[in-house]
Amino acid sequence: MTKPITLTIDGQKVTVPAGTTIYDAAKAAGIEIPVICYHPHLSANGLCRLCSVDVGGRVQAAACVTAAAEGVAVKTQSDDVRRGRRTILEMLASTVNLVEAPEILAYMEEYGADTSRFDGGEKRTASVYDDNPFYLRDYNQCINCWRCVQVCAEDAQYAFALSFDGRGFHTQIGTFMGDGMTDTTCVFCGQCVGVCPTGALKPKRQAMLEQGVSPDEIFQQTRRKRKKKRG
Amino acid sequence: MTVSVDLTPLTPVLEKYHGRSREALLPLLHKAQSIYGWLPREVQEAIGRSLHVPLADIHGVIEFYTMFYNQPTARRVIRVCEGVACHLSGSAGVMEAMETKLGLRHGETSAYGAITYEHVPCLGMCEHGPNALDGAKTAGRLTPDTVDDFLAGSYPEPRAKVYGKPLLTLKRIGEVNPLSLTDYEAHGGYQGLRKALTMTPEAIIEANKSGEILGRGGAMFPLGLKAEFVRAAPGSTSEKHVAVNADESEPGTFKDRTIMEEDPFSLIEAATLMAYAVGAENGWILVRGEYPRSYRRLRKAIKKARAAGYLGRNILGREGFHFDIEMRLGAGAYICGEETALFEAIEGKRGFPRIKPPYPPSSGLFNQPTSVNNVETLVMALTAFTMGLDEWRQLGTEKSPGTKLFCLSGHIARPGTYELPFGVTIRELIEMAGGVPDGKALQAVLVGGAAGVFIGPDKLDMPLTYEDARANNVALGSGALMVFDETADLRQALANLGHFFAHESCGKCFPCQLGTQRQMEILDRIANGRAKLTDKQTLLDVGFTMTETSLCGLGQTAATAVMSAIELWPELVSRVP
Numbered sequence: 001m002t003k004p005i006t007l008t009i010d011g012q013k014v015t016v017p018a019g020t021t022i023y024d025a026a027k028a029a030g031i032e033i034p035v036i037c038y039h040p041h042l043s044a045n046g047l048c049r050l051c052s053v054d055v056g057g058r059v060q061a062a063a064c065v066t067a068a069a070e071g072v073a074v075k076t077q078s079d080d081v082r083r084g085r086r087t088i089l090e091m092l093a094s095t096v097n098l099v100e101a102p103e104i105l106a107y108m109e110e111y112g113a114d115t116s117r118f119d120g121g122e123k124r125t126a127s128v129y130d131d132n133p134f135y136l137r138d139y140n141q142c143i144n145c146w147r148c149v150q151v152c153a154e155d156a157q158y159a160f161a162l163s164f165d166g167r168g169f170h171t172q173i174g175t176f177m178g179d180g181m182t183d184t185t186c187v188f189c190g191q192c193v194g195v196c197p198t199g200a201l202k203p204k205r206q207a208m209l210e211q212g213v214s215p216d217e218i219f220q221q222t223r224r225k226r227k228k229k230r231g
Numbered sequence: 232m233t234v235s236v237d238l239t240p241l242t243p244v245l246e247k248y249h250g251r252s253r254e255a256l257l258p259l260l261h262k263a264q265s266i267y268g269w270l271p272r273e274v275q276e277a278i279g280r281s282l283h284v285p286l287a288d289i290h291g292v293i294e295f296y297t298m299f300y301n302q303p304t305a306r307r308v309i310r311v312c313e314g315v316a317c318h319l320s321g322s323a324g325v326m327e328a329m330e331t332k333l334g335l336r337h338g339e340t341s342a343y344g345a346i347t348y349e350h351v352p353c354l355g356m357c358e359h360g361p362n363a364l365d366g367a368k369t370a371g372r373l374t375p376d377t378v379d380d381f382l383a384g385s386y387p388e389p390r391a392k393v394y395g396k397p398l399l400t401l402k403r404i405g406e407v408n409p410l411s412l413t414d415y416e417a418h419g420g421y422q423g424l425r426k427a428l429t430m431t432p433e434a435i436i437e438a439n440k441s442g443e444i445l446g447r448g449g450a451m452f453p454l455g456l457k458a459e460f461v462r463a464a465p466g467s468t469s470e471k472h473v474a475v476n477a478d479e480s481e482p483g484t485f486k487d488r489t490i491m492e493e494d495p496f497s498l499i500e501a502a503t504l505m506a507y508a509v510g511a512e513n514g515w516i517l518v519r520g521e522y523p524r525s526y527r528r529l530r531k532a533i534k535k536a537r538a539a540g541y542l543g544r545n546i547l548g549r550e551g552f553h554f555d556i557e558m559r560l561g562a563g564a565y566i567c568g569e570e571t572a573l574f575e576a577i578e579g580k581r582g583f584p585r586i587k588p589p590y591p592p593s594s595g596l597f598n599q600p601t602s603v604n605n606v607e608t609l610v611m612a613l614t615a616f617t618m619g620l621d622e623w624r625q626l627g628t629e630k631s632p633g634t635k636l637f638c639l640s641g642h643i644a645r646p647g648t649y650e651l652p653f654g655v656t657i658r659e660l661i662e663m664a665g666g667v668p669d670g671k672a673l674q675a676v677l678v679g680g681a682a683g684v685f686i687g688p689d690k691l692d693m694p695l696t697y698e699d700a701r702a703n704n705v706a707l708g709s710g711a712l713m714v715f716d717e718t719a720d721l722r723q724a725l726a727n728l729g730h731f732f733a734h735e736s737c738g739k740c741f742p743c744q745l746g747t748q749r750q751m752e753i754l755d756r757i758a759n760g761r762a763k764l765t766d767k768q769t770l771l772d773v774g775f776t777m778t779e780t781s782l783c784g785l786g787q788t789a790a791t792a793v794m795s796a797i798e799l800w801p802e803l804v805s806r807v808p
């Protein structure tokens with residue numbers, strides 16, 4: 001067996017099993033490191049970098065994907081760490097519509113993000129896809145956290161209906177040649193909707209209720225059609 | 232619009248790749264695109280069925296690489312370089328002439344689908360700028376007046392420009408027919424490998440270590456140590472790889488191209504030597520998509536080497552020494568030069584860098600132990616080993632022994648690839664290259680490419696060694712030096728760099744995906760004379776955040792040049808009164 005690891009986090013001594021991430025080690029010590037893309041049941045890809053902390057290295061380390069190392073002194077709230085977080089949040093605020101992402105909005109408060117700092121910068125815009133009876137896709141609210149792509153693929157469903165359009169700033173979740181969900185390999189398991197942190201993926205019933213459509217009407221429009229018999 | 236696509240010409244290609252898996256995706260997409268000019272839906276579906284790759288993933292891959300098209304595109308694509316060096320040498324006029332002549336703007340295809348016209352990031356031919364590609368045909372030193380010849384196909388392809396003293400690694404260039412194995416052998420070729428086979432792999436690694444060769448791809452990791460790690464990693468020789476990084480896309484860098492085009496056998500021998508040292512049977516070379524000539528010549532050279540018993544089973548009669556090389560052609564993505572993104576590209580995926588650790592020597596290509604090496608690194612190691620490490624150490628300095636390739640471009644009389652011992656100063660190098668033309672004064676040098684730093688005239692006496700670079704907060708990186716004379720508009724240069732990084736960010740992590748875009752927007756505004764009072768602080772915050780929190784080296788260096796310029800010349804980003 002490998003020996004347990006002892007490190008300090010914000011001055012507090014913590015001992016954890018080898019292989020524990022800094023994020024989990026901090027949690028065990030009662031210290032919350034902010035995360036956006038991280039989800040405990042999905043593989044961590046270190047995308048949002050909001051969890052970056054000072055480990056005394058050349059650059060900061062993303063706590064959700066960095067293993068705790070012996071003797072390291074982690075700082076989760078230094079000025080530099082907060083500067084990075086604030087800037088990431090400010091850039092995010094100028095890019096996507098976050099009205100339905102309360103956790104992210106709370107971080108904006110906590111880190112004093114000036115949400116209008118990048119006003120005038122290009123926004124990531126998209127049309128709203130209403131192409132199936134079960135959920136809506138509004139990528140104006142998408143932060144590219146990859147959770148939907150992951151649950152649709154190896155993290156859960158093995159349906160492989162989702163991938164990406166474009167790259168860089170213009171990366172967007174997409175389907176094969178932009179096909180509507182009913183024309184893809186989507187099995188409508190709904191797992192992507194369940195893990196989406198921003199309201200970009202939303203159950204159609206919820207969306208219609210919000211729009212004031214009557215429950216009867218909603219039922220008519222969204223009930224699962226009987227499967228066609230295969231010929 | 233529905234076009235019915237005839238799949239008949241694709242059938243033999245699919246048959247050839249039958250039984251292959253996802254690693255064959257990039258080659259197959261290239262083949263299909265050479266048939267159809269682009270990749271229609273039906274073609275993608277057929278490829279997906281054949282390689283068992285989900286359609287969404289094929290779509291994601293095509294969307295990632297700028298040289299793959301899922302919209303109707305001409306078979307003939309004209310690509311004009313919009314890089315910094317080409318800009319300095321007058322690409323704006325060439326673009327204007329091209330656009331007028333073709334009646335097309337960036338990204339457009341002519342009415343009958345004959346020509347597609349694009350502006351592309353640095354083509355890696357900076358010593359010849361302004362440059363363009365007509366399909367796979369290269370052209371340099373273009374002027375508005377020669378655009379007609381270029382479009383007519385009668386414009387000659389540029390030849391290598393190689394200088395230096397002593398020419399060790401570049402000695403054959405211009406002296407031999409690049410594709411003649413006999414020439415190569417007659418000029419010292421394969422002496423190194425023959426010598427290696429008289430020694431144990433461990434002894435070769437020791438020799439590598441004493442040569443103190445640091446990686447020449449930019450990250451400067453010691454070659455000998457890397458080789459040792461790969462050799463020590465668990466796994467048989469059939470489970471280990473040598474992956475040659477020939478993605479050379481760092482703006483201002485063209486040394487690897489020079490080697491591949493003019494002396495391809497040297498890279499093959501060098502990779503084989505590395506394979507023997509680390510104990511790997513599988514070789515890969517990923518050449519960037521914009522280097523068609525390198526790709527062609529290497530492929531031909533590999534065939535010849537294989538036929539002569541230099542590749543394959545029991546190489547040079549050595550029982551049990553097997554090694555062969557498979558080529559991959561990139562498709563327009565700077566990020567695929569990042570070592571783990573390179574693995575993803577070879578594996579047929581979007582070029583997203585992986586989180587490290589694990590590092591390539593323990594888990595690289597196909598999650599197996601991999602030695603990933605830059606072209607120059609391997610060839611230099613071959614040079615040092617062949618000449619003998621004692622002699623090698625006579626050159627350069629104590630801490631930076633041997634020679635290095637430098638890529639000189641921009642406002643310089645004789646741009647080109649220079650092989651020189653470490654320790655020569657920047658001033659000496661510039662003088663050797665004829666200085667700044669037309670009697671103009673030097674304003675700045677960008678050292679290390681787009682990811683490098685600006686220096687002013689006061690730093691010209693810095694010796695080009697790793698130790699001096701470190702002491703001066705400069706990274707030699709790939710060895711690119713781009714010269715700006717007093718008339719150059721540095722604001723424009725910064726905006727150009729900003730565009731490059733925004734175009735090349737893979738989009739995986741937030742700080743770089745968002746930061747490169749915001750940085751570009753601010754630099755553009757400044758270059759257009761509309762700086763705001765807050766711009767400097769904003770650029771510094773964005774730069775700090777990208778540097779500190781990005782997932783990979785692209786984001787971590789996307790603001791390096793900008794921040795170095797702000798430090799030297801804060802007025803560049805201030806509001807002009």
Ligand SMILES: Cc1cc2nc3c(=O)[nH]c(=O)nc-3n(C[C@H](O)[C@H](O)[C@H](O)COP(=O)(O)O)c2cc1C
Binds near residue numbers: 569571
């Ligand atoms: C964005 C980015 C682009 C890179 N491009 C290249 C490249 O084109 N060629 C190269 O050899 N190394 C490139 N590198 C460095 C590689 O990641 C890696 O360090 C190198 O290939 C290792 O070989 P070396 O040790 O021989 O230099 C790049 C790194 C980054 C972060």
Ligand code: SF4
Binds near residue numbers: 141143147148149
């Ligand atoms: S749609 Fe939702 S789950 Fe998918 S990447 Fe966007 S924000 Fe994440």
Ligand code: SF4
Binds near residue numbers: 566738783
């Ligand atoms: S730093 Fe940039 S290139 Fe690297 S992973 Fe992040 S987005 Fe991609």
Ligand code: FES
Binds near residue numbers: 037038
């Ligand atoms: S939570 Fe760690 S990178 Fe997003």
